[in-house]
Amino acid sequence: xxxxxxxxxxxxxxxxxxxxxxxxxxxxxxxxxxxxxxxxxxxxxxxxxxxxxxxxxxxxxxxxxxxxxxxxxxxxxxxxxxxxxxxxxxxxxxxxxxxxxxxxxxxxxxxxxxxxxxxxxxxxxxxxxxxxxxxxxxxxxxxxxxxxxxxxxxxxxxxxxxxxxxxxxxxxxxxxxxxxxxxxxxxxxxxxxxxxxxxxxxxxxxxxxxxxxxxxxxxxxxxxxxxxxxxxxxxxxxxxxxxxxxxxxxxxxxxxxxxxxxxxxxxxxxxxxxxxxxxxxxxxxxxxxxxxxxxxxxxxxxxxxxxxxxxxxxxxxxxxxxxxxxxxxxxxxxxxxxxxxxxxxxxxxxxxx
Numbered sequence: 001x002x003x004x005x006x007x008x009x010x011x012x013x014x015x016x017x018x019x020x021x022x023x024x025x026x027x028x029x030x031x032x033x034x035x036x037x038x039x040x041x042x043x044x045x046x047x048x049x050x051x052x053x054x055x056x057x058x059x060x061x062x063x064x065x066x067x068x069x070x071x072x073x074x075x076x077x078x079x080x081x082x083x084x085x086x087x088x089x090x091x092x093x094x095x096x097x098x099x100x101x102x103x104x105x106x107x108x109x110x111x112x113x114x115x116x117x118x119x120x121x122x123x124x125x126x127x128x129x130x131x132x133x134x135x136x137x138x139x140x141x142x143x144x145x146x147x148x149x150x151x152x153x154x155x156x157x158x159x160x161x162x163x164x165x166x167x168x169x170x171x172x173x174x175x176x177x178x179x180x181x182x183x184x185x186x187x188x189x190x191x192x193x194x195x196x197x198x199x200x201x202x203x204x205x206x207x208x209x210x211x212x213x214x215x216x217x218x219x220x221x222x223x224x225x226x227x228x229x230x231x232x233x234x235x236x237x238x239x240x241x242x243x244x245x246x247x248x249x250x251x252x253x254x255x256x257x258x259x260x261x262x263x264x265x266x267x268x269x270x271x272x273x274x275x276x277x278x279x280x281x282x283x284x285x286x287x288x289x290x291x292x293x294x295x296x297x298x299x300x301x302x303x304x305x306x307x308x309x310x311x312x313x314x315x316x317x318x319x320x321x322x323x324x325x326x327x328x329x330x331x332x333x334x335x336x337x338x339x340x341x342x343x344x345x346x347x348x349x350x351x352x353x
C-alpha cells in the first residue's frame with residue numbers, strides 16, 4: 001500500500017477513535033417526532049346526572065283503598081284486577097251482614113221509641129207534669145236516634161249497597177270475593193289514577209343530597225328504547241330500612257306507562273362548566289395522575305388536569321391549560337414533554353398559531 005492510500009485511512013481511523021461522525025460529521029441530527037391528530041380546546045357545560053331505578057305506580061294523591069263501611073256480605077264483584085274503570089262505575093255490591101241488619105233494626109226501634117217519648121213529654125209539659133229539662137232530654141234523644149239511623153243508612157246498612165269508583169282509575173288490587181263476610185275497614189280493592197303515575201326509585205344518600213324537587217329527569221322502561229320527560233316531585237329525608245336508599249318520586253306524563261313497570265331515571269341535578277374534552281384525550285401516568293397533552297407551536301406539553309365530571313364520552317376538566325393550544329387525541333400516549341409533533345392531516349385546523 002502506498003503512502004497516499006494509507007494517509008486517508010489513518011485519518012478516518014483517528015476520527016472514529018475521537019468519537020466524530022465519519023463523512024457527515026457536520027450534518028444536523030434529526031429530533032424524534034410523533035404523528036398525531038389534534039382537536040380544539042373548548043369551554044362548555046355538561047349536565048351532572050344521577051341514575052336511579054324503580055317501579056312505576058300511582059302517587060299518594062292518586063291512590064285509594066276502598067274499604068267496607070260496615071260489617072257486610074260481598075254480594076257481587078263487578079270489576080277485575082287490572083281493569084280500567086270510569087268515575088261512578090260500580091265496583092262491589094255489599095249486603096248487610098246479620099250483625100249489621102240487627103244493628104240497623106235496633107236503630108229504627110230506638111228512633112220510634114224516641115219519637116213516642118218526645119210526644120208524651122210535650123203533653124206532660126203542657127199539663128205541667130214534666131219539666132223543661134225533661135223535654136230537652138227527650139228532644140236530644142230524638143236527635144241522636146235520628147242521626148244514628150241516618151248514619152246506618154248512609155253506610156248501606158238498610159239494604160243492598162253498591163260501592164262505586166270515586167274517580168277514573170285502574171284496579172291494582174282486589175281482595176273482595178263473592179260471599180265473603182267483611183268487617184268495617186276491611187280492604188275491598190285498590191284503585192290507582194292512571195293520570196297520576198310516578199316512578200318510585202331509590203338512590204344512595206351521597207347522591208340523594210344533590211337531588212331537589214323540580215329537577216328534570218328522563219325515564220326509560222327497563223329494556224325499552226324511548227325515554228320521556230319527567231320531574232322530581234319528592235326527595236325523601238330518611239333512608240328506607242330495607243335497602244338503605246333514599247326514596248325519590250318522579251312525576252310521569254299520563255298515558256305513557258302502566259303501574260308495575262320497571263324504569264330507569266336519569267336525573268339532571270345541575271350543569272358543570274369547564275373545558276369539555278373527549279375521553280380519548282385523557283391519560284394516566286405511572287403515579288395515577290391524570291393529564292392531557294397539548295400542542296404548543298408543534299411541541300408536546302403534558303398538563304396535569306382534574307376530571308370534574310363526565311357524561312358519555314365527554315369529560316369536564318380543569319387545570320393549567322393553555323387556552324389557545326389544541327389537544328392531542330391520537331398518538332398522545334407516545335408523547336413526552338418537548339417532543340415534536342407531526343400532524344396526521346397537515347390541513348388540520350385543530351392547531352392555532
